Amino acid sequence: MRIEGKGLIDRSQTLGFRFDGVEHVGFEGDTLASALLASGQRLIGRSFKYHRPRGLVFAGSEEPNGLVTVRRDGAGVPNVRATMQELHQGLEADSQNRWPSLRFDAMQVNDLFAPFLGAGFYYKTFMWPRAFWEGLYEPLIRRAAGLGRLPQEPEVAPYEKVWAHCDLLVIGAGPAGIMAALTAARAGADVILADEDARPGGRLLAETHEVGGQPGPAWVAAAMAELRDLGVRVMPRTTVTGAYDDGTFGALERVALHLARPGDLPREAFWRIVARRAVLAAGAQERLIAFPGNDRPGVMAAGAVRAYLNRWGVAAGSRVAVFTNNDDGHRTARDLHAAGIEVTALIDARADARLDAPFQVLRGAKVLGTEGRLALKSVTVETDHGTRRVPADCLAVSGGWNPAVHLACHHGARPWWREEIAAFVPPHPGKPGTVPGLIPCGAAAGVFSTAGCLADGQRAGLEALAALDRAGEPAPLPEAEDAPVRVTPLWEVRGEGRAFLDMANDVTTKDVRLAATEGFTSVEHMKRYTTQGMALDQGRGSNVAALAVLAEATGQSVPATGTTTYRPPFTPVSIAAMGAGGRGKGFAPERLTTSHRAALDRLAPMIEAGLWYRPSHFPRTGEPTWKEACDREVATVRSRVGICDVSTLGKIDVQGPDAAAFLDFVYTNTMSTLSPGRVRYGLMLREDGMVMDDGTCARLGEGHFLITTTTAAAGQVMRHLDFVAQALRPDLDLRAISVTEAWAQFAVTGPKARRLLDGILDQPLDEMAFMACRDVQLHGVAARLFRISFSGEEGYEVAVPARYGNALYRDLVARAEAMGGCAYGMEALNVLRIEKGFLTHAELHGRTTAFDLGLQGLMSRKKDFIGRAASERPGLSGPDRQQLVGLKATGRGDAVLAGAHLFPQGAEPVPMNDLGYVTSACWSPTLGLSIGLGFLRDGRTRHGERLQLLDSLRGVDVTVEVTAPVFYDPDGVRMRG
């Protein structure tokens, strides 16, 4: 029911929405919860375990019952808190956990079995037989458990991830937070003010208090205007969810969830806010009192009833009773009465409560029970003069307030109990486990009056300024109410029937006592046994009461019982927001070569090589699969000429007077003896003696080298060179830098390679020796030419600045085709190198030594180098090592398969008979048979032997012949020629 003249809603803007298919109307400024309450919708959901009818309890993010499914872009988003969902035109929401309807739910039969469904019933019931665990019990439990239904489609809606930095982050825009932000911003600090609510003001929006002689919301509006003028970044709809290291805070912003037409806006943004100092002004959280039947729809938190009235102009009932143990509950009764709503009784558990009120006050009284089926009709009250029934369609309950200490405890410190306000307050700053630089203030620090919050906010602002080395001025504070806290703890009224603590998980006081009886007396054990506080609301409205009940059951005090651990996030954070940007290219960026477009133009399928994309093959008509194209490309390279983009290989430019000495230290072989204009194959080890990478080293000048790495190890090698230069050989004068992206480099290989190059070079190549390099001009562009080969044919690699790559590649391919040559892809490149026994990271996989690869000749004995000492250890060489060999299939149609293992013929295929494995394999069109490279125990003495190649997974069992690893042109005549 709406109350005329009350509330901060815009009654000129009506918004139509649907709940369970029924049309309702609300106003601009409503939440789904306030609009439903205004429509008289008392029943909003069914409880998790017992399917009991439930209504709204709170007005904020701590709401345990008001969980609904909201339809967005055609998909249902489950477990949206109705209190956090701002109303917009066309909003569609459905209740959850009920079938067939909210009013009649077949599963409410669970409630009849409640005596059997207490704490730990899973563990007691679904024990035997063990065989039923997975097949029967788990599917059964899974079907029955859980709220809402996840959409089955992947989430494709936009979400964002954002960073922000500031001097001061103020968490909460109530009176304390606003005052802290004002104080800091007036002194020139760079401030972010974040608040969970759509509208700043905190509790001032929910009360009738005046501040500085004007209504609370008016004071807030003026203060916010000043803050904006001061350049404060105000972030509404932003819940700070966690306090992390180094002043980093996580925060979830609801960017577009309140818009009927969000356009391209992200639904939510997950912020990482880095703040030099932070002020925690997150306010406080009202707690309830547990009594039998306290979960009936209509039983609400007193502060929430007041908020619905003052902020949204909604009466939570027409005849309201209030049950309290503290003075704050009286405010609810007074505000309701002033708004013309009948207050049937103010029930105050304290014998000395104030009596002067224009409505019935029952002091020293307690609520013993509630009546009504789907909504509250009356409450039973125990007084000094016996029990009596008080009519009420809403019972507003206040058990006192808990400061929102959560963020102050996220690093592990525990809050401490302040007896005089009967509440836990943030740990003392500086204690182990406190959040460095975080200053709690206001209600979050146990200061509950408005005047107290304003003063404490200013104190916190000044404290932050001092820590930031900024001078701050205390300003005169506006006048405001300054009521003291008067509370007498009352956690539970015992009587007939169940009294609920955690409504979201259906945990009762009886469950907590049962846990204590069964030995779960520590608060952490009780929590896990009963699931208290483990639902969406994390027990924010019930944990303190639950541990107080546990304290009583175990005969301990509340502070001795202690709290459970506070962990982020403060409110649920959708995975989509945390992982925003991590889809598609955001998950794996693409590195594209300069020839990418040209390769696509030729319909080449691209394959991934790390983050790079490289052409697999270049299909032509009449080639049904990659294999025909690959075979043709290999044959073309062997007989004429082929072009391949090799720019993805790492290129590192090394310069300096000591560059040669440096390279001698990182390569196993010697580079200082290389003449300018020459290239040498080089091998790098890790310090543990295993091969790190191989590549070429070209000496461009006396103190200038260009080395290449494999595509896979480019980053690792750069990092390694930096380490050696900075940490191990600071005595050497050199610089090394990656120039991989700066150069486009193409292999031109095959018997006609030189003729092709002569066509583009400004000066024809006369004689160029194998493993030589030189500067050249082509089409007037300065380029580098290397005579190196990864195919086994006469080969050159030509490098131009990357901006010429596209043009040069297209030109090279066109010229090759005119000569009967072609572009070739990764498949052909792989076949060409396997035929030649050249290595890739299939062989350099991190467990192979130079000896294993047959490259022990590259290990210089005349100098120290990285990996030398370790590589000389026994066990890293010798006949027990698995050594690189070639393998040939012997049977017609048989194929060598990478990953298969080698066994002696006739031996049982068990690990102890395993002699080695295949690392690379292909069909060799040149040899007309299937070949492979692999590692075989004492392999170099086994050439000519026949072994059995087994792969049980793929059903491979073929006979192979062991050979030398070079199948094609073993003397290198074609390559050097």
Place this chain on the structure above:
Amino acid sequence: MRLTCPLCGPRDRREFYYYGAADYLDRPAADAAPEAWDAYLHLRDNIAGPVRDLWYHDQGCGSWLVVDRDTVSHEMLSVRAVAEDRA
């Protein structure tokens, strides 16, 4: 977590590559006993409290850094460039 790179200033942890204990700086002589090499390559303490380890600013300046930090309190005690230390 943030590291204050001596060259680039305070930067997010994601810009850095973590290597491991700073023991890796103390490379034994080429002819040192196998035990020394074994300790250098393989033996590391697993410390709760102040540790010294190596980080590489691979999304930044390429500096190797010696970082003193506390694995219990997560406090950053100091960040120094290896090259400065060794110069």
